[in-house]
Amino acid sequence: MKLLCDEMLKRLGRWLRAAGYDTVLDEDGTTDRELIERAQREGRWLITRDAKLMEYRHARQTVVLLLANSVEDCALELRHKLAIDWLYRPFSRCLECNATLVVAAAQEDLARVPREALARGTEVFRCSGCQRLYWQGSHVRRMRAKLEKWAKISEMPKSL
Numbered sequence: 001m002k003l004l005c006d007e008m009l010k011r012l013g014r015w016l017r018a019a020g021y022d023t024v025l026d027e028d029g030t031t032d033r034e035l036i037e038r039a040q041r042e043g044r045w046l047i048t049r050d051a052k053l054m055e056y057r058h059a060r061q062t063v064v065l066l067l068a069n070s071v072e073d074c075a076l077e078l079r080h081k082l083a084i085d086w087l088y089r090p091f092s093r094c095l096e097c098n099a100t101l102v103v104a105a106a107q108e109d110l111a112r113v114p115r116e117a118l119a120r121g122t123e124v125f126r127c128s129g130c131q132r133l134y135w136q137g138s139h140v141r142r143m144r145a146k147l148e149k150w151a152k153i154s155e156m157p158k159s160l
């Protein structure tokens with residue numbers, strides 16, 4: 001499943017990448033029509049909070065309208081509307097550019113990782129697009145804990 005988040009939902013889009021979903025974020029200034037056409041051309045679900053987008057032809061096959069406000073409520077709403085599995089492939093994609101991560105073994109990569117992380121035997125990954133490095137630090141651990149929480153909750157958010 002491939003996704004496209006409109007500009008209001010960039011934070012949610014980064015979480016979708018963290019869960020492993022191929023997620024493109026809208027660049028500022030794209031028109032509604034361009035957004036829908038891109039989603040259709042690339043076979044992506046367009047995720048939005050903008051009800052206007054539902055008025056386009058064939059919107060129901062392309063657009064997922066979210067009613068929730070907070071990132072967490074949107075995450076739970078997406079579980080219901082698209083059966084998103086928040087533990088699909090955690091940390092297999094770059095949060096910044098959406099490219100897939102590969103195991104980093106080269107000396108010049110490992111030299112950029114803190115010694116104490118390497119001493120713990122943590123695995124290091126490199127983005128195949130922007131070359132950013134990822135490893136199991138406290139930030140990744142906190143994000144994973146949140147993904148695990150979202151994957152477990154089955155009720156719709158109370159605000160909806």
Ligand SMILES: [Zn+2]
Binds near residue numbers: 095099
């Ligand atoms: Zn990247």
